[in-house]
Amino acid sequence: MSLAEIQDTPLDETGFGGGQGEVGDYIALLKPRVMSLVIFTAFVGMLIAPGGIHPVLGAVAILCIAIGAGASGALNMWYDADIDAVMSRTKGRPVPAGKVTAQEALVFGLTLSAFSVLVLGLTVNWLAAGLLAFTIFFYAVIYTMWLKRATPQNIVIGGAAGAFPPMIGWAAVTGDISVESVVLFLIIFMWTPPHFWALSLFKRGDYESARIPMLPVVAGEDATRRQILAYSVLLAPVGVAPALLGFASPVYGAIAAVLGVAFVWYAVKVFREREGDAARKAAVQLFKFSLLYLFLVFALLLGDSLFAALFSGGFA
Amino acid sequence: MSDDDGIRLSDDQKRRQRGRSIAIGLALAGLVVLFYVVTLVKMGPGVLDKGMY
Numbered sequence: 001m002s003l004a005e006i007q008d009t010p011l012d013e014t015g016f017g018g019g020q021g022e023v024g025d026y027i028a029l030l031k032p033r034v035m036s037l038v039i040f041t042a043f044v045g046m047l048i049a050p051g052g053i054h055p056v057l058g059a060v061a062i063l064c065i066a067i068g069a070g071a072s073g074a075l076n077m078w079y080d081a082d083i084d085a086v087m088s089r090t091k092g093r094p095v096p097a098g099k100v101t102a103q104e105a106l107v108f109g110l111t112l113s114a115f116s117v118l119v120l121g122l123t124v125n126w127l128a129a130g131l132l133a134f135t136i137f138f139y140a141v142i143y144t145m146w147l148k149r150a151t152p153q154n155i156v157i158g159g160a161a162g163a164f165p166p167m168i169g170w171a172a173v174t175g176d177i178s179v180e181s182v183v184l185f186l187i188i189f190m191w192t193p194p195h196f197w198a199l200s201l202f203k204r205g206d207y208e209s210a211r212i213p214m215l216p217v218v219a220g221e222d223a224t225r226r227q228i229l230a231y232s233v234l235l236a237p238v239g240v241a242p243a244l245l246g247f248a249s250p251v252y253g254a255i256a257a258v259l260g261v262a263f264v265w266y267a268v269k270v271f272r273e274r275e276g277d278a279a280r281k282a283a284v285q286l287f288k289f290s291l292l293y294l295f296l297v298f299a300l301l302l303g304d305s306l307f308a309a310l311f312s313g314g315f316a
Numbered sequence: 317m318s319d320d321d322g323i324r325l326s327d328d329q330k331r332r333q334r335g336r337s338i339a340i341g342l343a344l345a346g347l348v349v350l351f352y353v354v355t356l357v358k359m360g361p362g363v364l365d366k367g368m369y
Contacts, residue, residue, distance in 0.1 A: 022332050023339045056357045060350060119347075123354045 021100040028094050029077055029105055030070030030112075037294070038069040038165045044298045045166030045184055048247065048305040049173035053124075061124045061172040065165055068116035068132045072161070074109030075140035078102050080148075083210040089203060109140070120172075128172040135164040149211075152218040159192030160185075166298075183241045187297060190235040194228045194267060195290040201225075201270070201283035221279075225271045228286070232267035236260030239297055252304045256297055263293050 042065045046058055053061070077084065077095050085096035094100040100108075113136050121129030143158030151157075163185045170181035200207055200214040201224060207214040216224045239260045243253025266286040273282040325333065 019329065020332065021336070023335045026336075026339070054357050056353055060354060063350075119350075123358075 018101045018104050020098075021094065021104065025094040025099040026108060029074040029100065029108060030067075031073035031076075032070075034073060034162075035066050035070050038162075039066045040295070041184070041188065041298055042066075042165040042169035044302045044305075045169030045181065046173050047169075048301055049170040049181070051173055053173045057124055058172070061120060061128065061169065064116045064120035064124070064129075065132060065168050065172075067112050068120070068136055069165065071109045071112035071116060072136040072139040074105050074112065075136070076144045078105035078109060079140070079144050081105075083149075083212060086210045087203075087206040089206060113140075124172045125175045127175055127177070128168050131164060131168045131171055135161055135168065138164075149213070152213045152215040154213070155196040156193050159189055159196075162192060163188035179245065180242070180247045183238070183245060184301075186238050186241070187235070188294065190231055190238050191290065191294055193231040194235065194263075195287065195294075197224050197228050198270065198283045198287040198290060202280050202287070222274070225274070229264075229267045229271045232264045236264055239263075239293075242301060248301055248304050249308070252300050255300055259293050259296055263289065266290075 039062060043062055046053065046061065077093055080090075081093075081095040081102050084090035084093050090096065095102050095105050113133075117129050117133045117136070120132055139158070139161035143154065143161055147154040147158050166184035166188070167177065167181045170184065171177060174181075197215055200216050201221060204214070204216045204221075208217050215227065236257070237260070239256045240253050242248035243250055243256065248256075266282070266289045269282040270279075270286050273279045
């Protein structure tokens with residue numbers, strides 16, 4: 001089914017009513033893989049923040065952040081069902097697959113959004129809850145409804161939504177926004193464009209058929225390669241910033257620098273290999289390395305903080 | 317009106333409905349436990365020392 005056919009089909013003729021979904025379909029609406037990254041980065045933000053939080057309240061905060069992120073995923077799948085149906089990567093999602101109706105996804109997303117924000121506010125603090133509400137709004141409304149279909153800079157600005165979780169984790173402990181939490185935000189913010197543009201280089205056909213103005217579709221692959229390289233060069237020093245600002249050790253700084261150089265090296269490879277299989281392979285490699293990079297940077301920050309806590313007799 | 321009127325669910329639909337109902341029940345029970353534990357944490361051990369007037 002093409003995008004035009006799906007968009008021209010009235011809602012009551014799509015051939016499925018509600019009440020068909022399995023529990024697993026609703027879990028799929030929460031985008032569990034994205035959620036796992038959100039949980040991890042929020043947990044790191046929480047653990048490296050100065051001061052402490054009662055473990056129970058910390059666990060509740062992580063749960064709320066995870067559910068809030070999942071809720072925004074469900075709202076994304078409600079709104080994007082038409083384009084999800086024509087992309088190979090997303091056509092198996094519950095709404096385009098006909099297992100859950102768009103309306104069910106909408107109600108599920110709204111309910112979980114409200115609950116996650118309210119519970120976080122009532123049990124932890126309202127700054128963290130406000131940031132979570134803003135993140136859900138930013139992802140569902142600013143990114144999904146507006147930017148994604150309107151501009152090739154969609155994921156640059158929309159990437160902010162994915163960058164907020166460590167800041168929310170930090171705010172849950174300190175009740176504050178600080179330079180350190182902004183740096184954690186910036187690491188994910190600068191990481192997002194090269195990560196998704198690498199994906200869009202080897203999934204370009206998908207975005208074209210869904211008429212999403214991803215950078216390779218609108219500005220061409222060469223412009224995308226230039227921008228991937230530019231953002232990678234900006235990301236490398238941002239990754240080292242926690243050590244430069246003194247909230248991570250020099251050991252972290254040294255490893256983050258090596259990882260940053262490796263990231264730029266993969267981006268240079270994408271920049272240079274422009275034809276055929278070699279070009280595709282370079283984009284796939286950068287995409288995979290970008291996932292490893294983000295995981296390692298946050299894992300190192302976590303390890304660094306645990307190590308410091310172990311040798312200073314308490315959390316900083 | 318006979319029993320045949322209205323929507324009749326197939327066995328598979330009933331199974332999925334039951335699955336969803338159990339999940340909602342567990343989520344609600346989880347919320348009850350969560351609020352109970354958070355209340356204890358927020359009020360601290362002092363919650364047991366309060367006089368009953």
